[in-house]
Amino acid sequence: MATAPRYWRENPSRYNMVGIKCNSCGRHFFPPRAICPVCHRKSVGKIEITKLKGEGKIFSFTEVQEGLEELSLQRPYIVALVELTEGARVTGQIIDCEACDLTIGTPVRATLRKLSEEGPSGVIHYGYKFVPIKEKAP
Amino acid sequence: MKVGIVSYGAYIPRYRITPEEIGKVWGVDGKSMSKGLMINCKSVPSPDEDTITISVEAARNMMRRCGVSPKEIGALYVGSESHPYAVKPTGTIVAEAIEAAPHLTVADYEFACKAGTAAIQTCMGLVGSGMVKYGVAIGADTSQGAPGDALEFSASAGGAAFLIGSEKIIATIDNTYSFTTDTPDFWRREGQMYPRHGGRFTGEPAYFKHVLAGAKGLMERMKSTSKDYTYAVFHQPNGKFPSRVAKQLGFADAQIKSGLLAPMIGNTYSGAVPLGLAAILDEAKAGDRILAVAYGSGAGSDAFDITVTQEIESYARGKAPTVKELNTNLKFLDYATYAKFRGKILLGGE
Numbered sequence: 001m002a003t004a005p006r007y008w009r010e011n012p013s014r015y016n017m018v019g020i021k022c023n024s025c026g027r028h029f030f031p032p033r034a035i036c037p038v039c040h041r042k043s044v045g046k047i048e049i050t051k052l053k054g055e056g057k058i059f060s061f062t063e064v065q066e067g068l069e070e071l072s073l074q075r076p077y078i079v080a081l082v083e084l085t086e087g088a089r090v091t092g093q094i095i096d097c098e099a100c101d102l103t104i105g106t107p108v109r110a111t112l113r114k115l116s117e118e119g120p121s122g123v124i125h126y127g128y129k130f131v132p133i134k135e136k137a138p
Numbered sequence: 139m140k141v142g143i144v145s146y147g148a149y150i151p152r153y154r155i156t157p158e159e160i161g162k163v164w165g166v167d168g169k170s171m172s173k174g175l176m177i178n179c180k181s182v183p184s185p186d187e188d189t190i191t192i193s194v195e196a197a198r199n200m201m202r203r204c205g206v207s208p209k210e211i212g213a214l215y216v217g218s219e220s221h222p223y224a225v226k227p228t229g230t231i232v233a234e235a236i237e238a239a240p241h242l243t244v245a246d247y248e249f250a251c252k253a254g255t256a257a258i259q260t261c262m263g264l265v266g267s268g269m270v271k272y273g274v275a276i277g278a279d280t281s282q283g284a285p286g287d288a289l290e291f292s293a294s295a296g297g298a299a300f301l302i303g304s305e306k307i308i309a310t311i312d313n314t315y316s317f318t319t320d321t322p323d324f325w326r327r328e329g330q331m332y333p334r335h336g337g338r339f340t341g342e343p344a345y346f347k348h349v350l351a352g353a354k355g356l357m358e359r360m361k362s363t364s365k366d367y368t369y370a371v372f373h374q375p376n377g378k379f380p381s382r383v384a385k386q387l388g389f390a391d392a393q394i395k396s397g398l399l400a401p402m403i404g405n406t407y408s409g410a411v412p413l414g415l416a417a418i419l420d421e422a423k424a425g426d427r428i429l430a431v432a433y434g435s436g437a438g439s440d441a442f443d444i445t446v447t448q449e450i451e452s453y454a455r456g457k458a459p460t461v462k463e464l465n466t467n468l469k470f471l472d473y474a475t476y477a478k479f480r481g482k483i484l485l486g487g488e
Contacts, residue, residue, distance in 0.1 A: 015235045073185035073478055095184065096152050096467065112194045112235055113186040124222055126190065126231060134467065 004123040014127030017052040017110055019088055028052060028086035054110030054128065056084035063099040070116040082108055082130055093129040107133040141266045142307035142444070143300050144206065145453075147199025148416040149192050149278075150296040150403055150464040153182040155476045157291045163473045164286045171291050176377025180294035180404025182471060183280045185479050187295070189218045190228050192278040192409070194235040196299040199458035200274070201236055206301060208238040212270025215260055216246050217253025217277045217408045218297075219326070219333075232276065242270075250324060251373055252434030253277060254298070254408040259314055259440060261302035272303040277432075279407035284332035285482055292376050294404030298412035308450040309419065309428070313443045315356040317348055324435035335435075341379070344437050349373060349383050352431045352439030360443050364388035368426040371397030371414035373433035375405045389429075396421060397430075402465055415444075417461035422446045 010031065012018040019030035023046040024039040030052060036043035061080035064071075071077050071093070078094040080102075094108065108130040117124040156179045161168025172178060183192070193216050201208060216228045229244035247253040247260075254277015261273030278297025283289030302311075323344035326333035336344070349372055357363065364370070370389045372380035377400045384394045397414035399406075406413055411432035418428055428444040477483050 011234060015231075016237060095186070111191075112198075113184075113191050114188060115186075124188075124190075126194075126235075129186070134463075 003118065007123070007125050014115070014125075015112060017054040017084075017128060019050055019052045019086075021048045021050040022046060023048055028084070028088045030084065030088040030090050052084055052086050052088065054084070055133070056082045056090075056108060058094070058102060058104055058106045058108060059083040059089060060104060061094060061099070061102055078102065080108075080130065094132070095129045096131045101132065109133050139266055139268075139304050140307060140310050141262050141302065141304050142310035142447070143419070144272065144303040144306055144308065145200045145204035145301040146298060146416050146419055147196045147201070147203065147458050148296070148298040148413055148461050148464060149195035149199060150406075150413070150461070151181050151183045151187055151192070152467050152469055153184060153471055153479065154179040154468050155182055155471045155473070159471075159473050159476075160291055174378065175291060176381065176401050177292055177404055178401050179470070180292060181296055181406070182476055182479055183295040188222045188280055189216070189220050189278045189297070190222055190231050192280065192295065192297040193218075193228060193232045193276045193299065196278060196297045197232055197236045197274060197276060200299040200301050202458045203454050204301060204306075206272060206303070208236050209241070211238040211272045211274055211301075212242050213261060213264050213273040214238060214242055214244045215257035215273070215275055217249065217255070217257045217275070218246070218279050219248055219250055219253065219407055220280045220282065221246050221248070224328075238274070249438065250434035250436050251375070251405075251407045251410055252432040252438060252440050254412045255430070255432035255440040255442070258300055258302060258311070258442070259316070261300075262311055262314065265302050265304055272301055275300045275302055277408040277410075277412035279409050281405065281407040282332050282480070285477070287332070288337075289333070289335065292400070292405040294406050295409070296403055296406035296413050297409035298416040300412065306449055307447055308453045309422070309444050309446045311442055311444050313356060313360055315352060315359060315441045316438060317351040317355055318438035319348070321348075321435075321437035323437055340375075340435065344435060345373070345375065345379055345433055346383060346386075348437050348439040349431050349433050350386060352433070352441040353383075353387050353429065356429070356431075356441035356443055362443070364393070366427060367393060367429045369396055369418045369422065370394050370429040371411055371418060372431050373439075374398060374400035374410050374414065377401040399461065413461060419446070419450075420455065420460040420462065422450065424448045424450055
């Protein structure tokens with residue numbers, strides 16, 4: 001079944017890391033949700049749609065040998081839990097590097113890549129993946 | 139009204155393959171191919187990269203360097219011959235990804251390797267006439283060469299984006315001139331996976347005739363000579379053609395060196411002159427004058443006379459990677475992996 005409308009609704013988050021901020025406790029969450037999982041009822045009416053910077057550091061990561069069919073051309077690939085600077089944690093693929101280049105705490109930033117496609121004639125889905133941030137030579 | 143470049147950004151995938159590696163598979167002397175074409179290696183997109191992701195990355199790098207709000211962008215054009223969709227504009231996704239949507243006009247362009255510069259000309263007209271405040275022009279490609287074909291040694295991937303406006307211009311575009319004819323030197327029919335070309339016919343009656351006419355036509359109109367330019371960048375299907383055309387026009391190696399990227403990344407098609415221009419802007423100083431001539435098979439050329447302004451001194455070039463920096467963190471592929479990445483292996487299933 002075509003999933004284009006479902007993906008389309010999530011495009012702001014997938015393209016530009018749009019999440020939420022709970023103005024009751026000040027925490028950020030990604031992807032967006034209707035109420036704060038910490039404040040529950042107290043957060044009603046206090047949820048603010050917020051664009052996250054898309055930068056953070058690796059909280060933990062793993063190299064996947066047997067993974068998703070749509071990523072078979074990229075096997076083995078790296079998946080990490082990224083802690084964004086705003087505090088929210090996001091799962092994402094880490095690209096343009098080898099697993100041996102990474103450590104917990106490696107700074108990363110979000111970039112846009114192809115996530116999957118609905119067959120050769122279907123819609124192509126785009127969204128965030130993370131690349132390590134290279135330190136600029138002084 | 140002065141119109142010019144307000145900001146720019148580039149992007150090149152990290153993967154590379156050498157002509158030697160390609161030649162090994164097809165029984166061709168890759169070393170002499172490399173020497174003849176003046177291509178040491180070419181860029182290869184990752185399986186999750188295409189013209190859309192390259193355009194987005196280049197456009198985001200462009201936006202990082204300037205303080206312009208994306209909501210002030212009134213037009214966005216992406217020139218490419220490898221748009222991922224035949225119908226569904228690349229520009230819609232790029233506009234959404236840089237948060238310029240929805241109040242702008244968007245379209246995709248195609249003119250072989252010069253679709254990106256055609257986009258620059260359109261933006262110049264829209265900004266110059268006051269129809270839009272800023273226009274974005276992108277040239278990007280993940281070009282295809284049929285397995286074993288001569289094109290496979292050069293067809294690569296990359297792109298650059300330019301924000302065209304009339305305020306805080308880092309480089310004014312003082313004039314542009316185009317030269318267009320009906321010349322069937324290179325083409326791809328609808329539904330075909332790979333383009334075809336006329337072999338040696340792509341040289342004299344195609345590339346050289348149009349690039350020379352474009353450059354000379356512009357220089358006549360500007361009453362300039364090759365000595366008046368600090369830099370020149372020509373379309374680069376390989377390293378040899380632009381070097382030869384530069385000599386014919388009286389340009390010295392020092393003038394074309396900075397914008398000549400084909401030896402390191404191959405032919406990025408619609409991205410070629412835009413990337414070469416980006417590499418020049420990475421190092422240019424106020425007062426430098428640039429001649430840029432793009433060529434597109436089919437055939438036509440777009441020539442630009444550009445002058446770098448004082449504004450470049452306070453422009454935040456360091457907020458995005460330079461072309462030189464994009465040419466680091468490289469990973470060289472063997473032919474089998476390259477064939478897998480480029481969809482040249484027939485997979486079972488759907």
